[in-house]
Amino acid sequence: MTAPQPAAEPAPTAADLRRWRRYLADERAEAAVYRDVARRRAGEERAILLALAEAEGRHEAHWMRLLGAEADRVPAVSLRTRLLGFFARRFGSVFVLALAQRAEGRSPYEADAHATAAMAADERIHQEVVRGLAARGRQRLSGSFRAAVFGANDGLVSNLALVLGIGATGVPATTVLFTGLAGLLAGALSMGAGEYVSVRSQRELLAASVPDPQAHTAVPHLDVDENELALVYRARGMTEQQAAAHAHEVLTGYDPVAAAAQATAAPVDEHEEIGSAWGAAGSSFAFFASGAIIPVLPYLLGLSGGAAVLVAAVLVGAALLVTGAIVGVLSGASPLRRALRQLAIGFGAAGATYALGLAFGTTLA
Numbered sequence: 618m619t620a621p622q623p624a625a626e627p628a629p630t631a632a633d634l635r636r637w638r639r640y641l642a643d644e645r646a647e648a649a650v651y652r653d654v655a656r657r658r659a660g661e662e663r664a665i666l667l668a669l670a671e672a673e674g675r676h677e678a679h680w681m682r683l684l685g686a687e688a689d690r691v692p693a694v695s696l697r698t699r700l701l702g703f704f705a706r707r708f709g710s711v712f713v714l715a716l717a718q719r720a721e722g723r724s725p726y727e728a729d730a731h732a733t734a735a736m737a738a739d740e741r742i743h744q745e746v747v748r749g750l751a752a753r754g755r756q757r758l759s760g761s762f763r764a765a766v767f768g769a770n771d772g773l774v775s776n777l778a779l780v781l782g783i784g785a786t787g788v789p790a791t792t793v794l795f796t797g798l799a800g801l802l803a804g805a806l807s808m809g810a811g812e813y814v815s816v817r818s819q820r821e822l823l824a825a826s827v828p829d830p831q832a833h834t835a836v837p838h839l840d841v842d843e844n845e846l847a848l849v850y851r852a853r854g855m856t857e858q859q860a861a862a863h864a865h866e867v868l869t870g871y872d873p874v875a876a877a878a879q880a881t882a883a884p885v886d887e888h889e890e891i892g893s894a895w896g897a898a899g900s901s902f903a904f905f906a907s908g909a910i911i912p913v914l915p916y917l918l919g920l921s922g923g924a925a926v927l928v929a930a931v932l933v934g935a936a937l938l939v940t941g942a943i944v945g946v947l948s949g950a951s952p953l954r955r956a957l958r959q960l961a962i963g964f965g966a967a968g969a970t971y972a973l974g975l976a977f978g979t980t981l982a
Contacts, residue, residue: 772908
């Protein structure tokens, strides 16, 4: 009696072939994106990105095996993957890694029976790897970028609210124009000064916690048996036993030449992610002004009344959508959701001020 033969695999449908070819095209394009970004990186980050590209190559080989001769008919890659490649070739920045993080998080392999469990697990881990790489870039730009985004949004919303509120009272267009320009200048100066004070104060508070680089000069004169060096390490979080052992190690192995060289070495900015005070102030001033000028543009162009209000609202709405989407991309969240949230908040504040302006205008009339 012959053993039963295993059932033959059903032939792939036309939909299967189309889906596999799309997966193959996207895997090739994503591997190219990682290689493009790696060319602009060095050291450990470069090695990690090249390893990701190699992993995408393994996934590519899986779909090629399934497709066989059909692998030659690879379609165009998806729009999101083409965008990734475009930004990788031109910028190679945290923006690209944030897009890649979202792309990895949307992998369809877990729900596709033709993808292996290992491939689905790879994509999930890839998302965390890219998240870690993107986090490094986010830390490097978070100070000035935060000031820039907040400055632009504050300028858009506050000056739109100011212009609409004043315009709703029925004053002449020239009054609205000069009010908007005054709001632009006052707001930009206030934002710049506030960011300078905030970042400067934060850096000064953190700098006060950095160990004194000249403290090592006291070490040679300490009594090996009776000294307070262990208290220093206990104050920094070590246990009593750990602190005593480390203090003994420092005292018995102290090298004055090496300690002096370390103290005079070029300082490392341990608070790089905070940004510089002047950088934050300049970004805040410039971006607040760039946002605040948009609601004023219709009045600068000679429009007035309802036409000016409509044009200002449309321009500011588009700008809010763009800034919201950028924040969403860089934070690894949904760009559309963040864009709509920015739009709702901005128009909510401006609408309330416009309603108040109408009420005051009616009362004064």
